[in-house]
Amino acid sequence: MNKIKIVAKNLFENIKYIIKQKKSIKELYNPIIQQKNEENKKLKKNLKYLKEENSKIQIEIKHLETENQNLEKKISILENILINECFYKN
Incomplete structure (x- = not known):
């Protein structure tokens, strides 16, 4: 019984x-x-x-892409006008 008390005390000390x-x-x-x-x-x-x-950057990119497309359309229109002007002058 004494050994059990010693083991229990040691166990308790170890837990602490x-x-x-x-x-x-x-x-x-x-x-x-x-x-x-x-x-x-x-x-x-x-x-x-x-x-x-x-x-914000993605929105700006979309805006710039749209603007670029619009500019490309305008360039195309101007190219067609220039071609027509050259064609009709000759």
Whole structure:
């Protein structure tokens, strides 16, 4: 019976030590985890900003493509006018 008490006491001491070590580890890594969380928040904010900027750029690209198509149509019309002018003059 005495040996059981000694084993139980040692087990209890080991559990207390493990809990203490766990708290120490948690206290050690907590600032690192907080720092990583802050970095993650900043990265998410930057990602959101970049997505918004990308959207704006995509809209501008579409606008420029439309403008380019309109200019190509005008160039084509002017080319046809020039060809007609040259054809009718000869």
